[in-house]
Amino acid sequence: MSSKGPKESGMFSSKWGLLMAALGAAIGTGNIWRFPREVANNGGGSFMIAYVIFLFTWSIPILLVEFSIGKKSRKGTMGSFAAFLGKEKMWMGAWMAWISTAIGFYYAVVMGWTIRYALGAMTGTISLTDTRGTWEGLLTSPLLMVLFQFLAIVLTAVLVYRGIKKGVERVNMVLIPIMFVLVIGSMIWALLQPGGFGGVAYLFTPKTKYLLSAKTWIAALAQCAWSCSAGMGMAITFGAYSKRKEDTTLNSFLTGLGDTAFSLLIGIMIFSTVFALSPTVDSAYAAVEEGGSGLTFIHIPKLFGGLGTFGFLLAFTFFLVMSFAALTSMISTYEAALKNFTDAGMDRKKAVRWLTVLLFIFGLPSALIVAEVSGHPLPVFLDHQDYVWGMGLVLSGAFIYYLVAKYGISRFREKVINSRYSDVKVGKWIEYILKYVIPLEVVLLGGWYIVQSLLADPLEEWWVSGPISLGLLAIQWAAALGVIWYLCRKLNVQMVDRDFDPDTSMDEDIIEEEAAERGEAIILESPQGV
Amino acid sequence: MSFEGMIRTCPMEENNIRAGTLDVRMKGSRSLLSRCSLYLCLTLTSVILLSGSGTSFDGGITTEMVHSGSGQHLLTGTPNGLKDNFSAYMDYYEMTEHLRALAKGYPNLMQLSTLGKSFGGNDIWCVKLSDSPSTNDDGVPGSEPDALLVGAHHGNEWISYEVPLYVISFLLENYGSTGRNGSASTYLLDNREIFIVPMLNTDGTQYSHDTGQSWRKNRQPNYVSDFIPTDGSDVKLRPSSYGLDINRNYGWMWHLQGGSNALTQSGSSYRGGPDNSDDDGDTRLPVDWRTGRIPFGPEDGIDEDPWDGLDNDQDGEVDEDPAGGFSSAETVAMKELGDRYGFPVLITYHSFSELVLWPWGYTDQATKDDGLFSTFGSRLAGMNGYTPMQGYDLYMTTGEMTDWFYAMYGTLGFTFELAQTYRPPEDQILQECERNLWSTLYLTHAAQNPAESYLELRYNISSWSVKxxxxxxxxxxxDTGYPYELDMERCSYVYRSGSGSWRTTRAVKGGDGNWTADIPVDAYSGSVDLYLKLQDAEGHVLTEPLYAPYEYxxxxxSSGSKVLPxxxxxxxxxxxxxxxxxxxxxxxxxxxxxxxxxxRARSIEL
Incomplete structure (x- = not known):
């Protein structure tokens, strides 16, 4: 029973490679624009309390489970579900892969924007005074939008093409530390500006009213889940690419904590910058509350605008960090989808080529459909897609929960998560979280969005139109699920390794893997024999 | 709060390393780390405390109106200052000198021309004010609506030429400057062509000055008979009296009888004589040399179709043989000016009574634009505190200027009866000028769209917030009855931040009549400049404030002080x-x- 797993394709050569890749996936543009806005809109310190709680009760446990699933099955999302639950449940994994890919469609456009701004700040071709003009000029130029989307995809594809070890691992090993250094540097600069500490106060001051509001908690859960990429299938994929000896428990913690640590650095940097450079406090509040593309592409450049050449340097640094964050996340999106193709037997390089074409074509609507909303161009299709597939993470989370519950929660912890080689072992606490807390959170998060949509504008036709319409979401989900389910029924490929045995413990798998590395074939008498 | 409790250190019994030893090491490292983060926090704290960010709120939130003349300031000389000039009544010669000085001082804003000479040989000065006065409409026909201001139809109404003179000086001196005066002046000179005939009755006014008499009419001679030989025969007739009332000498309804002493040559409101000429060449009788009967009167086809808009002789032509009117150089000059420019709006200044009058003056019937006249007139009267009414309601007038302009060109013309006396004391000239300034400027603005007077401007923002x-x-x-449909798609707020360029955002009218808009916050760097801009289906643009974007x-x-959290x-x-x-x-x-x-490395070594 030889395992071809470890030699099959590139693997992470070290635990640091795996960690950096996971951090790169988790740290995205959302850390930069979404986190500060969510903090600002949900009562600063109050939000942070809720965020930290959810970090430990949602994101890290889900990441942990995902890593373990991947490490055990050695497959991508589809193969993992097929391995653990049987082929008829493969569509659940396909859903996760689809979510990741669908996010990739529009994420490439966003990444294109960051590249355009980074290049623009470097060459001085963006305006730091008429920032809205620059921003709307970009949005309303289909040529530029597609050009930079294309650039983003090609850049990612080239790096992914080189394989896990030479591509993903190496890129992240370089970019993640650079990002941390740049952000820490910018943060220190921002803190040293007069008024900069006002931002720190704004970030951490708790407001009782918000602490007692359901909205704060939901927003914190949503931000935490989205930001850490929990449920994206990323951890399953990277788990599959890592050696079984590698620790996953500590890595999950480090991914969740590292992502949040980065968010905090960015948060302090942005708030300090905003409060230091805004001409008045009103405008500072207004700036942080606008969030979204407004904050990132209109307000922040404007703040730098008053600083002359140095401002361009800061803007360049800022957008360079954003580009890196987008790139590393884009890579993980690629990998998560790619793994499913290679699992199905497709050549990796061929799969990269196909996926590149797919991502570019399906990303075009997000780049091209820009509508004027109250006098200003907005990427409406992109925003809509962000909502529809971003929400898909809730369902993905539910599927992962279903997988673990089917397998047996205690059994999963003992056999799949923990091994002799774990840097740390996971205690029984995770069973309680998986059993009680996560289902509650799924219901809470999903239910909240439905209720919110229903309550938002009961008289409006919320269910058929508008960027955040529940009706459009339901239609697209149903269509995607239908197609995925049908294709998975029809798909006749062997996704699961023939020697996969759900009952062997991780320790046994490791022995087998080490033997395979040495070229030996250890024949176990029977799966139950050890 | 730490996650350490949730993770157990992996026991390494197999590797002969005693768990206890390892734990001690791990604990030591952990305390080092927590010490590090504590140091970091303490440093942050002390820096925060030392940097002492303010917590008090000062500097309230304000709304204010800012006026910025944005044109180039074209003052090239230092002509007579405003104050100096309006402390005494000028006579015709002083005024001529004054106007020439202004024309020299502001060659790029003012064009001085003569409309012809009076009977006494004086030039009837016409001032044209615009940003490029020598080019009509800046070369784009219709781009700069015309307004007409006329003073001194009557020689004894001295304040009536001081007010238009004041308007001239005001507009010239404030063009391109800041403040409310600057915004209005710059806007109007950039976007309108303003024709001002400050002293129409030059002879009568000068006669008043020279003799000290209160002389109303002009100074052309009246003969006993209005029949003057036209064949060149040298019949010298001694004038029996002098002058006609220019403001009874326009054509419209000149022939009607009524109103004071319009028919009496020596009367102060004499309308001028009939022309007794066969303007349309339809004289029915040739001169009968046997009886010596000369064709005369409507029954002989002379003066049979006066200016009344009717085909009185039923020959298919209207007003082709008027009986009289335009028998003075002054009225002829005004008719030519009217024929040429058509003026949508005008003010003719008179004194006295503190009234704003509009047509008709010859009848108590209302014009078909009476709604607009009374709204517009009331708006003007509201600005100078006068009483608005239809001209006839004061007294009947025939051959009057605003009637003529309305009948012929559709002009919305108003007669301002200034002050409480013909000639207010000299120390009150300036006061009276200032009192009538803004209503005059408003009328000039409305030359583009007189119906804008249906919209009441508040110069106020009811509420605003940043959230x-x-x-x-x-x-x-x-809106008190604006006649045109507003094009809701094009109603917007125009805003900018700092010195950025103007941008627009859709404004929506709420049930309370307020126009609401959300302005993207990137325009808000402590303050936003904005004005409301509405557009109707006819393409008229309406703004609040009035002279936007020169004011906004x-x-x-209010203050730049920054209050940090x-x-x-x-x-x-x-x-x-x-x-x-x-x-x-x-x-x-x-x-x-x-x-x-x-x-792990160690475990391998071991």
Whole structure:
């Protein structure tokens, strides 16, 4: 029973490679624009309390489970579900892969924007005074939008093409530390500006009213889940690419904590910058509350605008960090989808080529459909897609929960998560979280969005139109699920390794893997024999 | 709060390393890390405390109106200052000198021309004010609506030429300057062509000055008979009296009888004689040399179709053989000016009574534009505190200027009866000029769209706020019957931040009549400049404030003082906990990962 797993394709050569890749996936543009806005809109310190709680009760446990699933099955999302639950449940994994890919469609456009701004700040071709003009000029130029989307995809594809070890691992090993250094540097600069500490106060001051509001908690859960990429299938994929000896428990913690640590650095940097450079406090509040593309592409450049050449340097640094964050996340999106193709037997390089074409074509609507909303161009299709597939993470989370519950929660912890080689072992606490807390959170998060949509504008036709319409979401989900389910029924490929045995413990798998590395074939008498 | 309790150190019994030893080491490293994060927090705290960010709120939130003349300031000389000039009544010669000085001082804003000579040989000066006075409409026909201001139809109404003279000086001296005066002047000169005939009755006015008499009419001679030989025969007739009332000498309804002493040559309101000429060449009788009967009167086809808009002789032509009117150089000059420019609006200044009058003057019937006349007139009267009414309601007038202009060109013309006496004391000239300035400027503005007087401007923003990433503004513009449909698609707020370029955002009219819009917050750098801009289906543009974008509203904080959020005990608590758990946790996790590697390496060695 030889395992071809470890030699099959590139693997992470070290635990640091795996960690950096996971951090790169988790740290995205959302850390930069979404986190500060969510903090600002949900009562600063109050939000942070809720965020930290959810970090430990949602994101890290889900990441942990995902890593373990991947490490055990050695497959991508589809193969993992097929391995653990049987082929008829493969569509659940396909859903996760689809979510990741669908996010990739529009994420490439966003990444294109960051590249355009980074290049623009470097060459001085963006305006730091008429920032809205620059921003709307970009949005309303289909040529530029597609050009930079294309650039983003090609850049990612080239790096992914080189394989896990030479591509993903190496890129992240370089970019993640650079990002941390740049952000820490910018943060220190921002803190040293007069008024900069006002931002720190704004970030951490708790407001009782918000602490007692359901909205704060939901927003914190949503931000935490989205930001850490929990449920994206990323951890399953990277788990599959890592050696079984590698620790996953500590890595999950480090991914969740590292992502949040980065968010905090960015948060302090942005708030300090905003409060230091805004001409008045009103405008500072207004700036942080606008969030979204407004904050990132209109307000922040404007703040730098008053600083002359140095401002361009800061803007360049800022957008360079954003580009890196987008790139590393884009890579993980690629990998998560790619793994499913290679699992199905497709050549990796061929799969990269196909996926590149797919991502570019399906990303075009997000780049091209820009509508004027109250006098200003907005990427409406992109925003809509962000909502529809971003929400898909809730369902993905539910599927992962279903997988673990089917397998047996205690059994999963003992056999799949923990091994002799774990840097740390996971205690029984995770069973309680998986059993009680996560289902509650799924219901809470999903239910909240439905209720919110229903309550938002009961008289409006919320269910058929508008960027955040529940009706459009339901239609697209149903269509995607239908197609995925049908294709998975029809798909006749062997996704699961023939020697996969759900009952062997991780320790046994490791022995087998080490033997395979040495070229030996250890024949176990029977799966139950050890 | 730390996650350490949730993770158990992996026991390494197999590797002969005693768990206890390892644990001690791990604990030591952990305390090092927590010490590090504590140091970091303490440093942050002390810096925060030392930097002492303010917590007091000062500097209220304000709304104010800002006026900025944005044109180039073209003052090239230093002509007579405003104050000096309006402390005494000028006579015709002083005025001529004054106007020439202004024309020399402001060659790019003012063009001085003569409309012809009076009977006494004086030039009837016409001042044209515009940003390029020598080019009509800046070369784009219709781009600069014309307004006409006329003073001194009557020689004894001296204040009536001081007011238009004041308007001239005001507009010239304030063009391109800041403040409300500058905005209005710049706007009007940039976007209108203003024709001002400050002293129409030059002879009568000068005669008043020279003799000290209160002389109303002009100074052309009246003969006993109005029949003057036209064959060149040298019949010298001695004038029996002098002058006609220019404001009874326009054509419209000149022939009607009524109103004071219009028919009496020596009367102060003499309308001028009939022309007795066969203007349309339809004389029915040739001169009968046997009886000596000369064709005369309507029955003989002379003066049979006066200016009344009717085909009185039923020959298919209207008003082709008027009986009289335009028998003075002054009225002829005004007719030519009217024929040429057509003026949508005009004011003719008179004194006295503090009234704003509009046509008709010859009848108590209302014009078909009476709604607009009374709205517009009331708006003007509201600005100078006068009483608005139809001209006839004061007394009947025939051959009057505003009647003529309305009948012939559709001009919305108003007669301002200034002050409480013909000639207010000289120390009140300036006061009276200032009193009538803004209504005059308003009329000039409305030359483009007189119906804008149906909209009441408030010069006020009802409410505004900065929240949810947007600046919400409410402004009201009270509509008292604006006749045109507004094009809601094109109603917007125009805004900008600082010295940026103007941008627009759709404005929506609420049930309370307020126009509301959300202005993207990136335009808000402590303040936003904005004005409301409405457009109707006819393409008219309406703004609030009136002279936008030369004036606009500013919302924002009044002072530049920055009030930063303050630190509380809770802030520190949350900050320490969050940073401790996240940064500390991340740091110690990395550390643990490193040590685990070392440990594993050691286990291999062992």
């Amino acid at each position: 949810d990433g947007k600046v919400s503004v409410d402004m009201s513009m009270v 509203m500013v919302i924002g904080t 303050g630190f509380t005990v809770g802030t520190f608590l949350i900050m320490f906990c969050t940073l401790g758990v996240i940064w500390g946790g991340f740091g110690s996790g990395i550390f643990r990962s490193i040590t685990a590697d070392n440990r």
